[in-house]
Amino acid sequence: MDTETDTEHDWISTPITADILRGALDLEHTEHGVLPHRLPARARAQCTDGQLAMAESQPSGVRLVFRTRATAVELDTLPTKRVYVGAPPRPEGLYDLLVDGRLAGQASVSGGNTLTIDLTTGSAERSFGPVGTLRFTELPDGDKDIEIWLPHNESTELVALRTDAPVEPAPDRGRKVWLHHGSSISHGSDAASPTTTWPALAASLGGTELINLGLGGSALLDPFTARALRDTPADLISLKIGINVVNADLMRLRAFGPAVHGFLDTIREGHPTAPLLVVSPILCPIHEDTPGPSVPDFNALGEGRLGFVAMGEPAETASGKLTLGIIRDELARIVEQRSADDPHLYYLDGRELYGDDDSAELPLPDQLHPDAATHRRMGERFAKLAFAAGGAFGGPGA
Structure with a gap:
């Protein structure tokens, strides 16, 4: 070549x-x-x-x-x-x-x-x-x-x-279409190549056709994104929600819960029974207990590095500002509430893809985004958790 x-x-x-x-x-x-x-x-x-x-x-x-x-x-x-x-x-x-x-x-x-x-x-x-x-x-x-x-x-x-x-x-090989939406991490920020973003790796391991709507900085529960997901033919759907809502400091807890419900309602209009997996944020130490916004670390830029810092204060959660811990609790609550009427709705804690032990071994280089090795680990783990028997995408309805 x-x-x-x-x-x-x-x-x-x-x-x-x-x-x-x-x-x-x-x-x-x-x-x-x-x-x-x-x-x-x-x-x-x-x-x-x-x-x-x-x-x-x-x-x-x-x-x-x-x-x-x-x-x-x-x-x-x-x-x-x-x-x-x-x-x-x-x-x-x-x-x-x-x-x-x-x-x-x-x-x-x-x-x-x-x-x-x-x-x-x-x-x-x-x-x-x-x-x-x-x-x-x-x-x-x-x-x-x-x-x-x-x-x-x-x-x-x-x-x-x-x-x-x-x-x-190319002929249709009969593979299921997996439609995924998330933030820059799903988009592939800092992955080594287009087939080694974590969704691409997971799709390959799961034998699916990927449509990746990971949108850097833009997984913000926008209604037009929900309608795009609703109107796109797919067999399997996943949503990775949370980090952009925090680092954009976009909304408070009062707005977040109804926005998630509305997002899910819209998707279900077009995909009433498709397996739908809600994934909470991976571990991100700067925002676990500290609200956003996150902004560039100008000290790092002065040293020729790209990094980010959280500008919120933990005490601000009392007025409804969001942290990743709060978002995980709210997403788990919403999925549990809705699953009584939606047996094809599932929840995955993002820390199962990247958690405390992973952070100690493979810290986020700029405090927000995983490196190439972490993308591979996340893709392999998602495939094992979601596509294997008993996973959201591995059951008889998937």
Whole structure:
């Protein structure tokens, strides 16, 4: 594999359309090609928040999937890369190539646009760059399923797909569709590559087709997100709720409980009997007993590191401010209350995915987000807890 232009193959161009793209809820046609979105246009129109716009356009879990005899594949893309002022350079976004379900290559695309973010002021400046080309060669002969997973943390316009043999949509393998919603941790923040975010790992271990609506900074119980989940066909559904509500200091306990009920009510309008798993936050020491908001740690930035600190005070919980401990108690209470009338509703304490012992061994590098090793651990644990016999997704109704 390499990323230089190749003139040795007789290339066949294939339009990039929804029938060869999985994990996106919408495709926007741009001047360059198509931009996958993980929220539909109606939802995007109901919120102008820049963080949400950035997160939902980053294609976590989105992949090109097709069947072909091709031994070489080229993909032109226009990525948007992020730079944080004062922080270490971010690694280049990776594209993972899977052949018949097995990782067969990885590469990045140079060029593209750059979004420079100043955390001290909250400002963002965009600069524009050229389209880049990704190329995988020397693929095995014969018919095979090809998957190209897009970078989970770079908005990616898809410009052109070329192969040296015809392409057709991959057949339906009969796998169940797992629809997941969560925060930046579910989005894949600090995972090593798009197939090693914890939801992608868990989906692979569980033998499911993933639709990942993990939205960095934006798991905020928004009604438009609930409607997107309601309207998306799925067999299995999970919601990881809590950390963004705290670190955005978005609501108080009085609002949180009814918002969760409303979110679940909306999803149940479209999926009345699908297994629905509510997952509370993983351990996050800075917010276990301290409310938000969380803000960048400017001392860390001064040392060239990215970190976060909690700005609330524990005593503020008396006035209804939320901590992760309070949120876990409330989510467990809500699920127990509703499960009397909803036998397909389940609860998982997020500390079973990452708890005290894990924190001692693998602390969160920036106090909020797990590293690559922790993503792998969380994915393996989720698969064991949710997809195994007796788990929320492993029973006869799943």
